[in-house]
Every structure is written in C-alpha cells, then in structure tokens.
Amino acid sequence: MRHSIAMTVNGRRTVLDVEPHRTLLEVLRDRLDLLGTREGCGVGECGACTVLLNGRAVVSCLVLAVSADGAEITTIEGLAKEGRLDPIRTGAIQCGFCTPGMIMAAKGASVLEGNLCRCTGYAKIHEAIAQSASPPAGRETTSA
Amino acid sequence: MRPFDYVEPRSVDEAVALLSRGGERTRLLAGGTDLIPRLRRRQWRIDRLIGLRRIDGLRDLTLEDGVLAIGAGVTLEELAASTTVSDVCPLLAEAARLMASPQVRALATIGGNLCHASPAADLAPPLLCLNATLRAIGPSGGRDIPIGEFFTGPGRSALRDGELLVQVRVPAVEGRGVYLKFSPRRAMDLAVVGVACFRSHGVATVAVGAAAPTPLRVPASPDEAAARCSPIDDLRASAEYRREMVRVLTRRALEIVP
Ligand SMILES: Cc1cc2nc3c(=O)[nH]c(=O)nc-3n(C[C@H](O)[C@H](O)[C@H](O)COP(=O)(O)OP(=O)(O)OC[C@H]3O[C@@H](n4cnc5c(N)ncnc54)[C@H](O)[C@@H]3O)c2cc1C
Ligand code: FES
Ligand code: FES
Numbered sequence: 001m002r003h004s005i006a007m008t009v010n011g012r013r014t015v016l017d018v019e020p021h022r023t024l025l026e027v028l029r030d031r032l033d034l035l036g037t038r039e040g041c042g043v044g045e046c047g048a049c050t051v052l053l054n055g056r057a058v059v060s061c062l063v064l065a066v067s068a069d070g071a072e073i074t075t076i077e078g079l080a081k082e083g084r085l086d087p088i089r090t091g092a093i094q095c096g097f098c099t100p101g102m103i104m105a106a107k108g109a110s111v112l113e114g115n116l117c118r119c120t121g122y123a124k125i126h127e128a129i130a131q132s133a134s135p136p137a138g139r140e141t142t143s144a
Numbered sequence: 145m146r147p148f149d150y151v152e153p154r155s156v157d158e159a160v161a162l163l164s165r166g167g168e169r170t171r172l173l174a175g176g177t178d179l180i181p182r183l184r185r186r187q188w189r190i191d192r193l194i195g196l197r198r199i200d201g202l203r204d205l206t207l208e209d210g211v212l213a214i215g216a217g218v219t220l221e222e223l224a225a226s227t228t229v230s231d232v233c234p235l236l237a238e239a240a241r242l243m244a245s246p247q248v249r250a251l252a253t254i255g256g257n258l259c260h261a262s263p264a265a266d267l268a269p270p271l272l273c274l275n276a277t278l279r280a281i282g283p284s285g286g287r288d289i290p291i292g293e294f295f296t297g298p299g300r301s302a303l304r305d306g307e308l309l310v311q312v313r314v315p316a317v318e319g320r321g322v323y324l325k326f327s328p329r330r331a332m333d334l335a336v337v338g339v340a341c342f343r344s345h346g347v348a349t350v351a352v353g354a355a356a357p358t359p360l361r362v363p364a365s366p367d368e369a370a371a372r373c374s375p376i377d378d379l380r381a382s383a384e385y386r387r388e389m390v391r392v393l394t395r396r397a398l399e400i401v402p
Contacts, residue, residue, distance in 0.1 A: 044248050047245065056221070057250060068199060104246060108246075108247075
C-alpha cells in the first residue's frame, strides 16, 4: 500500500506517494531527481548518502521515506546559492563521489567520522573544511 | 528491500495491540540502523513494520527520585549530548560517543541497541555495571526486567511476544566508571571486545561485550573475567585473542578506576 507523505525538501514543500519499503535516499534520487545524494554502501557505513533531516546529519539510506513524513530535508542541492556551490580547494575532491556526503556531514555534524573516501586520504578534505569554516583572505580556489 | 506494510501508532497501548495481533512477521522500527541493513540484505522477511517515532514519551529523558529514566526512543546522539546523562552516568554517555558515526547516532536509539541484543551492543556492558532495569509493556501489562536477565542469546532477549521496551531505568549511584572499547578503527567499528567497569564505594563491577553469546557481567579480576567469557572466532578476531583482550582490558579498566 502506498502512503502519502509531505516533506519540505530544500525549502520546497513536496507531497508524494511512496511505498513503505523505499528509503529516503531512493525517493530523493529516483522520485525527486536530486542526484547529488549518492548511494555507496546502502547500509549506513560510508556516509555518501548524508542529508540533513530536521537539521541533523543522517544517512538517508537507513531512513524509510514514510518515516520522513513531516520532516524538513536539506540535500547538497539545497546548499547551492543561486545554483552554485562555494569553490572547494584543490585536492579535496578527486573522483567527487564522496564530496556531497562529506559536505552535508560537515554541516550537520561537524565531524567526518562517518564518511569514507576512496581517493584522497582525507587530509585535503579536512583542510578544505577547516578553510570553509573560517575562510582566510585570498584563499586558493582553483577548482570548483 | 522486499515490500512491507507500515503503521505509526500514537500510543504504547496501540503499538502493543498491533504487535500482538501481528505475529512473527511484524517488527518494531526505532532508528532502523540495525533493522534496515538486515532487510536490505534480505536476512529477515517481514510483512509489517510498526514505526515508534510518533509515540509520546518514548523520547523522554528525566531524573526522578534518584533514577535516570531514559525512554527507549532516546537516540545515541541525545545520550552523548545530554548534560543530565553526563552528570549522572558519564559512563553511558562515554559509551554512546564511541558508537557508530554521527549520522548513525542521530537515528539509532538505546531501545534498538538493547532489543537487537547483539553480543557486541556497546550500551549493554555499561548498563550491566550500572544495574539498569528495563521496563517493558505487553498485552498483560508492564514489568521491570533486571538487565542481567534481559539478554538470552545472540539476537534474543527476555521480551515476550507483543512486548515493547519503553524505558531504561538507571539508578543514580556515586562512583566512577570507564568503558574500554577495543576495535581496529577508531570510528565506525563494532567492538572486538568491550569492557565496562564501575566502582562505587570501593566495590568494582565489570561487564563485557562481544566476548560471549550475550553481554555479560564478569568477576572484577582479569584472570577470572577471561575465564568466565566464551568468545567465538570470527572475521574480527579469534576466540583466543578475545579472551586475552578481556584479561588486558579488565586489568586496565580496574587501574583506571582505582
Ligand atoms: C554504520 C553502523 C555502525 C554501527 N556501530 C555500532 C557500534 O559501534 N556499536 C553498537 O553497539 N552498535 C552499532 N551499530 C548498530 C546500531 O546502530 C545500534 O545497535 C542502534 O542502537 C540500534 O538502534 P535503532 O534504533 O536503530 O534500532 P532498530 O534498527 O530500529 O531496531 C533494532 C531491533 O530492536 C527492535 N526494537 C527497537 N526498539 C524497540 C523497542 N522499544 N521495544 C522492543 N523492540 C525494539 C527492532 O524491532 C529491531 O529488531 C551500528 C550500525 C551501523 C549501521
Ligand atoms: S550509502 Fe548510506 S551510508 Fe553508504
Ligand atoms: S574523492 Fe573519490 S571517493 Fe572521495
């Protein structure tokens, strides 16, 4: 049986019918076309699917969409200002798969214990986050 | 995941009624951090999930008459961040902070951690040391289960059909405690072995996780604690290694809380 749910997604009220066994991650990607939220492991271990649920960073692959009824959701797309994201320092992104989850975790939980990156070795990501938290004057912003 | 039906009762009584009527293939859903991975891996087959999030009171956390009463729906994040928990049982807050990741702790609940009844559940050893009582409500009313009687096997608890865990009650006792969780990675890893120790008025209590079919109270002596365990071999560690770690961590814990 389908359930009607209402969520506020990136500031926009969204009402849709979902099957109870669909995760919030599936609904964001497959129904709302918000493809910035990634599916890595699908079982809570990699953090690629991190979104803010009522202001808290959570792994959206473990949340049933029906249980997000009434919630306020922010995805990486919701952080873009006028369609653009802040520039991110060189080296913090290689393939980029983990990046949206990293940014959402930094926003909602301010630590990255729950995010895996298979490319960078983390040091550059930590530097980039430290910089964006307190941007120094004239920072290097070559890659976006 | 295979399809299933979903309901969100508004009260404990309603949840109990749904649960007792539902039979084996009906399950409770708290944070979902143990349940959803199992459903995704198709380890369990269910027809219906009962979501607990709309039940009033399950998320309350209060200190009343010298007892810290923690609703089953209180999250690990709330346990870790609560000043009441940190004041009254810092041992529990410390164990919560060592669990999973922030994005999982924001979902995962104390009730789910105990009812999943994993031998490695990190909240179990501290709660065993602190003599917690688990309040359950079922079709024939409520009852209090001493935590020492709650775990009956891997994935099995003393909850009866139709029973719901509603509250974890921890007596506020003067003392000092420590939880030593040994795992290869600092974050996001289950314990290879976990040892909790609490010393109150000179008497030490020790409990271990991941070292027997259930979390377990053991004698407050490194050799006797190691002897009491019955660990298994698995991909994380051998039984022999686990037993040795129980000995080492028990000795360390007793040194940390002299
Ligand atoms: C990436 C990751 C890392 C993890 N790391 C750790 C860790 O370090 N340490 C650790 O101990 N665990 C860890 N876990 C396991 C899990 O997060 C915890 O056990 C958590 O506390 C489970 O709570 P939940 O609310 O999500 O439970 P759920 O998944 O919602 O429920 C678990 C079980 O308990 C039952 N249940 C839930 N609430 C009740 C209730 N009130 N009454 C009766 N039955 C109930 C459910 O029916 C289900 O069978 C981890 C999980 C993930 C995905
Ligand atoms: S996809 Fe959700 S944590 Fe990996
Ligand atoms: S940049 Fe490739 S996974 Fe992090």
